[in-house]
Amino acid sequence: MATRTILRRTLFGGSAFVAGTMAAYSDDIEQLPFDLAGVAQWTFRQLESEQAHNVGLWCAMHGLLPRERRPDPPSLRTTVWGRHFSNPLGSVTPLPQPGNDKPRSFRLESLSAVINRYGFNSKGVDAVRANLLSYRRGLLQRPVNKPGGLPGLVGVNLGKNKTSEDAGADYSLGVTKLGPYADYLVINVSSPNTPGLRALQGRKELEKLVKKVKQTRDGMSWGAAGPPPLLVKVAPDITDADKSDIAAVALRLGIDGLVVTNTTILRPPAVAKLPNGDEIGGLSGPPLFEMSTEVLRDMYRLTRGKLPIIGVGGVSSGADVYAKIRAGASLVELYTALAYQGPAVLRRIKGELAALLQRDGFTSVHDAVGADHIDLGKRRWLL
Numbered sequence: 001m002a003t004r005t006i007l008r009r010t011l012f013g014g015s016a017f018v019a020g021t022m023a024a025y026s027d028d029i030e031q032l033p034f035d036l037a038g039v040a041q042w043t044f045r046q047l048e049s050e051q052a053h054n055v056g057l058w059c060a061m062h063g064l065l066p067r068e069r070r071p072d073p074p075s076l077r078t079t080v081w082g083r084h085f086s087n088p089l090g091s092v093t094p095l096p097q098p099g100n101d102k103p104r105s106f107r108l109e110s111l112s113a114v115i116n117r118y119g120f121n122s123k124g125v126d127a128v129r130a131n132l133l134s135y136r137r138g139l140l141q142r143p144v145n146k147p148g149g150l151p152g153l154v155g156v157n158l159g160k161n162k163t164s165e166d167a168g169a170d171y172s173l174g175v176t177k178l179g180p181y182a183d184y185l186v187i188n189v190s191s192p193n194t195p196g197l198r199a200l201q202g203r204k205e206l207e208k209l210v211k212k213v214k215q216t217r218d219g220m221s222w223g224a225a226g227p228p229p230l231l232v233k234v235a236p237d238i239t240d241a242d243k244s245d246i247a248a249v250a251l252r253l254g255i256d257g258l259v260v261t262n263t264t265i266l267r268p269p270a271v272a273k274l275p276n277g278d279e280i281g282g283l284s285g286p287p288l289f290e291m292s293t294e295v296l297r298d299m300y301r302l303t304r305g306k307l308p309i310i311g312v313g314g315v316s317s318g319a320d321v322y323a324k325i326r327a328g329a330s331l332v333e334l335y336t337a338l339a340y341q342g343p344a345v346l347r348r349i350k351g352e353l354a355a356l357l358q359r360d361g362f363t364s365v366h367d368a369v370g371a372d373h374i375d376l377g378k379r380r381w382l383l
Contacts, residue, residue: 049105049114053339066343073354078365080308080330081229081256083153083183087350088331088365089321096124097161100193106276112316112340113285115276116263119193120159125177132156132181153183155310157233162194168212175216182228187213190235190262192282198235203245206232210253229256234299236261236292236313243295247302257308259333260299261292285336289314293327297372300328305370316345318352326371 047055076087099121106115122128132154158174160167171187179185187209189200200209210232217227232255234246250258263282271277271287292313300309311329315321316337324332337345362368 048103049107050102053105056339068347070347072350075354075357075362075364076350078330081184082225083229085153085331088325088329088353089334089346089349096127097122104281106279106281108271108274108276108285108287110274111270111285111287112336113271113283113287114336114339115279115281115283117193117279117281119162120191122159125174128156129177129181132178136181154181155184155186155231156182157186157188159188159191159194160197167200168209171209171213172216175213176220179217179220179228184229184231184256185217186231186233186259188233188262190233192235192263192265201234201238201242201246203249206246206249207253210249210255214253214255231255231257231259231310233259234261234295236264236288236295237266238295240298243298243302247299250307251303255307257310257330258299258303259310259312260296260329261288261313263313264288264291266291284313285340286314286316289320293323296324296329297327300370301373305373315349316341318349318354318356321349321353322356322368325365325368328370328373330366330369 072087078085078088097120100117100119104117104119108114135154156174156178158171158178160170164170175185189197189206189209191197200206210230214230217230220227232246232250238246246258249255263284265282267277267283268287271283293311296309296311296313303309305328308330309328310331310333311324311327312333312335314336315324315332315334321332321334334345334349357363357365357368360368360371362371
């Protein structure tokens with residue numbers, strides 16, 4: 001069924017709820033779009049998982065998602081890699097590829113979790129480049145005093161094609177074509193849905209890959225801002241030896257940061273017993289939180305607080321974001337929570353995080369980064 005048809009049926013199905021919401025919240029015009037998005041979110045969940053995902057992307061592409069217009073609390077502003085973030089919250093392959101066979105996305109409703117095995121389905125770097133170019137042109141036309149704070153920064157996740165025998169060439173092509181439009185680049189070597197990809201996290205393989213990609217980036221011409229930072233995204237289910245190897249390579253070769261973590265192939269007991277719990281793929285959502293945060297804590301310690309880390313995995317509240325920050329994250333990403341709670345979750349999380357920072361006496365996000373590691377002292381990358 002076409003996305004447009006699905007969207008029309010979904011929105012019409014929720015029209016009664018929309019009318020009620022407008023009546024109840026007409027006194028808060030800035031909150032109203034988020035409440036309406038919450039209603040749409042409920043109706044989207046009546047669709048098959050990937051259909052709902054595609055409808056959400058279609059809405060985003062056509063500007064139908066609500067935009068935050070209230071300024072973020074000053075305590076949430078942070079600067080990483082010389083890039084200014086108004087708050088700490090926030091994959092493509094070289095050639096087009098369809099990804100894995102459907103169905104490939106499965107909700108675990110009772111746990112607000114998802115298992116997916118998309119397999120880097122992508123239209124390829126040329127299509128993504130066109131989208132990024134359009135986005136950058138739009139920023140140039142954006143009024144300087146437009147409400148909502150700083151425009152969002154764009155991180156580009158790079159992956160390799162499933163059938164490729166030269167991972168370095170794939171990632172380097174992504175850097176060449178997309179690097180000029182990215183605020184930072186991520187070498188994704190941790191997706192569980194591309195055969196052999198996680199093997200690139202080994203010391204020798206990762207060292208070879210990073211050297212090639214970094215050489216490509218450093219050999220390009222950049223403006224006054226310099227080249228985009230280069231990060232490596234790691235898996236949650238790695239051994240202590242893997243963690244040590246990744247940290248050693250990152251420090252020795254001058255990687256700019258880490259993304260910790262991707263989805264997990266492990267299945268906690270609470271997941272395994274569910275109807276879709278035994279599906280093959282990467283598990284995301286709350287069941288991933290403790291595991292991913294523990295890896296984050298380990299990687300911060302192994303890199304001695306010298307590298308900025310983006311914390312990812314199981315985030316659905318301000319308390320979750322705060323825990324990631326205290327464990328060592330300078331920035332935090334969320335994804336599954338958006339699928340279940342819609343855009344309003346970002347507004348709620350920012351308010352909760354600001355309150356937690358104030359409660360514990362932190363005047364800014366970066367003051368709280370790595371606070372659980374009192375023995376490491378001040379983060380050296382901030383000096």
